[in-house]
Amino acid sequence: MEVNATNSPYARYKTIALKQIALTDGFWLRRQTINHQTSVRHAFRKLETSGNFNNLKLAAGTGEGQYREPLFMDSDIYKWLEAVSYSLITRPDPELAAMADEAIALLAAAQQEDGYLNSYFQVMEPNKKWTELAMGHELYCAGHLIEAAVAHHRATGQTKLLDIACRFADHIDGRFGPDKGDAVPGHPEIELALVELHRETDEPRYLALAGFFIDQRGHGKMIGRTPFENDYHQNRVPVRETDVVEGHAVRQLYLTAGIADIYLETGEQALLDTLQRQWHDMTAHKMHITAGFGARHEGEAFGQSYELPSDRCYCETCAAIANMMWNWRMLLITGEARYADLLERSLYNGFLSGISLDGQRYFYVNPLLSRGGIERPEWYGCACCPPNVMRQIAMLAGYVATTNAAGLQVHQYIATNIEATLHNEQPIKVQLETDYPWDGQVTLTIAETDGSPWELALRIPGWCHEATLHVGDDVTDVSAQRGGYAQTRRTWQAGDVVQLKLVMQPRFIEPNPRIDAVRGSLAIERGPLVYCLEAVDQPADVNLPDVRIDPTAPLHAQWREDMLEGVVVIEAQGTVMDMRRWQSALYRPLTAESLPQQVIKLTAVPYYAWANRGPGQMRVWIAK
């Protein structure tokens, strides 16, 4: 998940290693602390009781009982190991380290002599390795192993997991490639993993293999018994001819992230052109306001353009994560703030809704409307999302800032201590303080610098129409930089303070008129947050579908320490319709009558925090 693009030749921005940037306070530190103290431990127990570890023991010959499916259970372990590794960078923890070592020892024991490692095929179908590429998930699991191994190596300096990953990668490289064997990976993930392994090991074979895998797509190749469904599997046309995002959303977005990684190393323009066409298609046609992706339960898939239902959308938590991964790479490639904007939208909305406030319950599917009855489970039979959330929160600091030849760029306003080495080898330290996303004031203190000038670039989010920058006594209106960066180049002194003030007014959002599902409705946003109505916050006995919001009445933001671990709520004015005249009818001849309505106060809470207080009704889009 972490991208080490410090040496990538086609990175406009260079990444900052997780060892150099740490969360210090506020909104995300709280979430990361829960992640560290609660979630990854909760997950360890679940990996035990769900059978993931026992599957590996069965592969090693030491397990007991039945293999437990789904067949990609190994990947849950890998994502969890990746989360633990990131966590250990900033939070040494012998107990967690021992848990990780236990898992790594299992992997070492399970790995075959020839490097192959996949508990399902080893235990259940030893004669069918590499014959079920469409749905077998072998390369997908291998990719997650590699990501975990790279993270573990970076965190601990140890090579024991990296060695396992390299042996498996070498096995794969011996099996697939020109003059070796065809392979369309049925679930992308291996591509970005191999590129990162290449970055970690300097082994060019891994990069070449990633390129081979993407080149295989769209040529009608069918490897194994189970056919590829061409749109579901992103196998309809060759990668470089692709214009749209389609099919299984997580597959699609892991693939685009992998292609972006390959571009970062190769600079092949056709790949970037493809990614930009796909990004346009996704953001112009196929994205929920939460930056959740996947309109359909069937196939966990993107729908048609403007097919964006609130109730039956999928918006899988993993798809929001994949979107952040892709957009982070697009930002590194292009330097354009729109990618950081979209990353932010997923981060605070479609992603963060995937975990409960207590860090022990999850959403796989993140609808924008609940008619009631939706609750967060503690785990899933198909548990791809929970450990994915954990690794994302554990490495979040990696998305905060980058460097380039000019200086330092800050993309996400998260309280952190940033250490970076600028182009001239100059080491700098910057302290970022903020109460974001509740407050738009961001204070950056230059803690360490040398005497040469460099540029500090601060993203002015697309949602922000009024922004000022305070550098010493200079105050600049930077509203015009909305959707870009406010850049200040000077010779900084230790102790210099820069203040960015992003005015956060609650706002009504209207949908494109082509979106049938939310016609005649409005959403509420403030700062990076999308809001929703939960029934529990409204006057008693109000049926949310009967509520109408008044767009002419003002919205009021209010900090509520007592709610949802502290949130800014938005108060609005609305009405509730008296539906009795409709009796039991679903349809009736058009009449001019308007229904009796009663004025009520509405209270909206951040979408990410929904479903933490029972399974009541919820709506992001409110009819006006």
Add this chain to the structure above:
Amino acid sequence: MEVNATNSPYARYKTIALKQIALTDGFWLRRQTINHQTSVRHAFRKLETSGNFNNLKLAAGTGEGQYREPLFMDSDIYKWLEAVSYSLITRPDPELAAMADEAIALLAAAQQEDGYLNSYFQVMEPNKKWTELAMGHELYCAGHLIEAAVAHHRATGQTKLLDIACRFADHIDGRFGPDKGDAVPGHPEIELALVELHRETDEPRYLALAGFFIDQRGHGKMIGRTPFENDYHQNRVPVRETDVVEGHAVRQLYLTAGIADIYLETGEQALLDTLQRQWHDMTAHKMHITAGFGARHEGEAFGQSYELPSDRCYCETCAAIANMMWNWRMLLITGEARYADLLERSLYNGFLSGISLDGQRYFYVNPLLSRGGIERPEWYGCACCPPNVMRQIAMLAGYVATTNAAGLQVHQYIATNIEATLHNEQPIKVQLETDYPWDGQVTLTIAETDGSPWELALRIPGWCHEATLHVGDDVTDVSAQRGGYAQTRRTWQAGDVVQLKLVMQPRFIEPNPRIDAVRGSLAIERGPLVYCLEAVDQPADVNLPDVRIDPTAPLHAQWREDMLEGVVVIEAQGTVMDMRRWQSALYRPLTAESLPQQVIKLTAVPYYAWANRGPGQMRVWIAK
């Protein structure tokens, strides 16, 4: 499918046998002629090329090659045999009769000594008979065999297919029942079939077995390896405690039809109470305007209340058929016109959309919105719908009229010659002439009667707000009978003419405000028909999602001989929005600006006729 409720003790209305009522002219005769001349022959070829017949040959030991799934392929043959049987009643056709005989001979050859008959289990899993009740479809196929056999017996007087069905029914009766074996049929159909077999044979065991099957539901029984999904399979609660329709829509509606059949014979009030609760739930919460059912592709299932999307609804053709079957039985039970109203709504809309005008292409799924790209296939891998359409069209005359102690009731305005025997054994003949659904004038001529008085009851459809009845020189405003029956009791003379004039004005329909999917939109109806816009009928290059309809402008109906084999189109006024100001945005802060709009003329066509002129855009609900 045909119900012989002439002796059912709890039928308020008695059915008229298909031998006594025949289509004579107009809208439905045309469709039935195509059904007879084209569709059932087209189906025979498809049953050959798709492997259905060969599956039976494999079971008989005379087939070659592979078994072809899905595992319920036999049921396609049975529905086709039922269609052919009904067709032969009014249209003697040696060629078709020979096709049917060929199929029956195959069935006779395939049936086991012990009466068992299911090609899939005989050929593919002979040791797993009756072990996969959740998804194995054995009882479902058996039910369709029985329905076909009863129809064939009634059409031809021959017993060869009925004997096969009775042997299988006896086999099933020997296998399941109190002290024999549990069984929750995974796909209802056997229940209504057994009741009809009981009516045809006077064998009470068949009725008892149907009752046994419905009593088994909702007690947590799990028969076979595949678990029942309780809501999908209508197995969540016992039948008599059910309040809602849920799960797989066709399963649910075949089940309610079967329960209604059991009520018709037993009169058990708890069953009728259940059915009325479910009917209320369905019509108040879970029905598309086309009387299509099933909001979700996942599980081909009912959704939650008010979850009624236009694009991703399922509205399976078979579900509309099942709805007609259920509502016909509810009408017989209660005598209430609302059931005939709902039958009519499915018939002209959600059902009839399932077949092309040429009778050779089909829809399995019937959405109310197409963004383009939807075409009718000639057949389906899972071909449950096409032969179901055929049997429905072939027996349609059976839904036209009934008798009771008072006289004759006419429920559907379809040009027919009706022969009936009234309660006093008095034979009557009535000729019904009409251009319905294009024109609301219905002329009934008493062709034969005796001298005793009887009552003629004519349904005044729920959609009709202005109706007059002309009996001789008497003219009566019968608008107040809307949703009921206009009754005329007198001593009729041969040659008496009754005219019913139902004023058909095109009308705008508004949806219940709780339906998110169509908020801010209107539909157009005229008479029993729901209309839609197809792009091909609008000004060139108009993008249908950008069209807005003007509810203040009048609607004009116009007969168009040249379109779609002759239809009444509705002309409306609308606008097309210039969307350029939205650029590529999906969401934006609310503005007061309204988009530039250009006035255009809109032309709506009957929904049933859509997708006969290419895969263009289509909308039933049009934003206002």
